[in-house]
Amino acid sequence: MASTQVWAALLPILGFILGLMTRGMSHAKFKLLRNKIAAYFSSYIQITIPEYGAERFQGRSDFFVAIEAYLSDSNSALGVRKLKAEVVSNTKKPQVSIDDEQEIIDNSFDGVTLWWYAQTEYPSSHIIINHPGDERRRFYRVVFHKKFRDDVINTFLPRVIENGHAVIANNRQRRLFTNNPSNRWSSTNMWSHVAFQHPANFTTLAMDPTLKEDIINDLNAFEEGKDYYAEVGKAWKRGYLLFGPPGTGKSTMIAAIANKLGYDVYDLELTAVKNNTELRKLFIETKEKSVIVIEDIDCSVNLTSNRQNKRKPSRKKSSDDSDDEKDDGDTKLTLSGVLNFIDGLWSACGGERIIIFTTNNKDELDPALIRRGRMDKHIKMSYCRYDAFKVLASNYLKITENQFFEKFGEIHQLLEDVDMSPADVAEHLMRMGKKKDADACLQGLVDALRNAKADMDTKKKGKAKEGERSTENKDTVEAK
Numbered sequence: 001m002a003s004t005q006v007w008a009a010l011l012p013i014l015g016f017i018l019g020l021m022t023r024g025m026s027h028a029k030f031k032l033l034r035n036k037i038a039a040y041f042s043s044y045i046q047i048t049i050p051e052y053g054a055e056r057f058q059g060r061s062d063f064f065v066a067i068e069a070y071l072s073d074s075n076s077a078l079g080v081r082k083l084k085a086e087v088v089s090n091t092k093k094p095q096v097s098i099d100d101e102q103e104i105i106d107n108s109f110d111g112v113t114l115w116w117y118a119q120t121e122y123p124s125s126h127i128i129i130n131h132p133g134d135e136r137r138r139f140y141r142v143v144f145h146k147k148f149r150d151d152v153i154n155t156f157l158p159r160v161i162e163n164g165h166a167v168i169a170n171n172r173q174r175r176l177f178t179n180n181p182s183n184r185w186s187s188t189n190m191w192s193h194v195a196f197q198h199p200a201n202f203t204t205l206a207m208d209p210t211l212k213e214d215i216i217n218d219l220n221a222f223e224e225g226k227d228y229y230a231e232v233g234k235a236w237k238r239g240y241l242l243f244g245p246p247g248t249g250k251s252t253m254i255a256a257i258a259n260k261l262g263y264d265v266y267d268l269e270l271t272a273v274k275n276n277t278e279l280r281k282l283f284i285e286t287k288e289k290s291v292i293v294i295e296d297i298d299c300s301v302n303l304t305s306n307r308q309n310k311r312k313p314s315r316k317k318s319s320d321d322s323d324d325e326k327d328d329g330d331t332k333l334t335l336s337g338v339l340n341f342i343d344g345l346w347s348a349c350g351g352e353r354i355i356i357f358t359t360n361n362k363d364e365l366d367p368a369l370i371r372r373g374r375m376d377k378h379i380k381m382s383y384c385r386y387d388a389f390k391v392l393a394s395n396y397l398k399i400t401e402n403q404f405f406e407k408f409g410e411i412h413q414l415l416e417d418v419d420m421s422p423a424d425v426a427e428h429l430m431r432m433g434k435k436k437d438a439d440a441c442l443q444g445l446v447d448a449l450r451n452a453k454a455d456m457d458t459k460k461k462g463k464a465k466e467g468e469r470s471t472e473n474k475d476t477v478e479a480k
């Protein structure tokens with residue numbers, strides 16, 4: 001870069017000499033000539049990235065914004081003394097970027113050095129301003145040796161964009177969307193949103209540790225799988241079916257997934273969707289890096305019985321189900337519409353989406369809806385067993401197994417015997433009202449579990465007696 005600095009110093013002198021030589025030439029022509037001569041002698045290339053490109057009316061250029069984010073996060077920028085900060089909508093914290101005339105020497109690309117500069121120019125007064133009140137023209141300039149031209153353009157700058165997007169995604173305030181009924185739609189408000197601030201995470205999620213690890217690994221593979229999905233020719237999306245009794249943590253798991261991946265959540269209320277066309281429109285409006293959720297899919301729409309009824313031999317029509325459904329698609333939401341939503345052509349738009357269905361009754365769902373490839377992973381959320389309990393005890397009471405086992409060790413066996421949901425166990429562990437300390441909470445839980453077990457035992461005995469009685473009756477009938 002030493003030679004660039006030499007050139008930078010020489011440019012004004014060159015300019016002066018040229019000025020003498022080109023007296024009478026217009027300013028623009030003169031500048032052009034000066035730059036041409038400088039470029040001819042220099043071994044360095046510079047690329048300018050303006051804040052507003054040709055599409056100025058559409059807002060700031062994506063490239064500029066990505067560079068801004070990339071540089072704000074880059075280790076190379078740590079030495080920069082002059083920074084500026086602004087609050088940008090939909091971000092969690094002020095956005096810090098390098099100030100004008102600052103230089104960042106960036107060695108993060110395989111030994112190639114890039115020099116970044118942030119600059120602002122004020123146009124002369126006769127230029128028409130597109131954004132009244134904002135006459136500035138801001139731009140980034142990146143300088144590098146010309147032998148790296150292809151590498152920089154084809155590899156490094158795309159990497160800058162990708163890294164910049166990741167930084168933006170990280171800083172962004174995530175959102176929870178829900179769909180509006182179509183009679184209230186305009187072109188921009190199919191979805192309403194609020195800030196997504198659910199505290200759930202995989203550390204506090206109480207479940208079988210092996211299953212938890214398996215899910216975390218699956219999510220990691222998905223997150224890093226962009227190239228893999230492209231290689232195998234699959235859209236970059238994954239379907240999870242969460243099933244299990246109420247209160248076992250299905251919604252909590254969704255929040256933990258969204259928090260882990262840093263995604264927005266689209267909570268799709270199918271009962272507000274009139275037909276397949278509306279469903280497709282809603283899908284197109286969702287953004288990448290999102291979790292799309294349909295909770296209680298078995299209750300949302302009568303998808304299951306529609307299809308089963310059509311399969312009954314008594315039906316008059318002989319055409320296949322999908323044809324039947326195609327006919328309905330413009331007026332109704334059908335199973336084939338939902339299947340298309342999950343893995344039709346439209347579902348591949350944008351990529352990087354997780355689609356999650358939850359249900360309390362997996363067996364009632366149409367197999368087509370949950371077959372692998374659509375719902376790639378079926379996750380059973382179960383009652384609270386001992387391993388899950390230890391997590392809840394740590395979350396709610398801040399105690400470990402060593403601290404409670406001596407006094408309340410029977411919890412272990414009770415939880416294996418009794419089906420109690422994590423939501424119910426958690427309720428016992430809340431320090432509320434008279435339950436001021438951990439012992440009081442645990443004692444309450446033990447009592448509840450003992451009672452539940454006693455009820456179960458009584459029921460079991462009752463059933464056994466009934467069984468005995470019916471066998472006796474049978475024997476008597478046979479003896480007669």
Ligand SMILES: Nc1ncnc2c1ncn2[C@@H]1O[C@H](COP(=O)(O)OP(=O)(O)OP(=O)(O)O)[C@@H](O)[C@H]1O
Nearest residue numbers: 204205206245246247248249250251252422423426
């Ligand atoms: N596995 C779990 N780990 C941690 N907390 C849990 C778990 N399951 C339930 N909870 C607690 O119980 C509350 C209710 O759980 P959640 O809504 O996630 O259950 P759900 O399975 O989605 O229930 P439903 O089927 O009724 O919608 C949560 O807010 C959370 O505090």
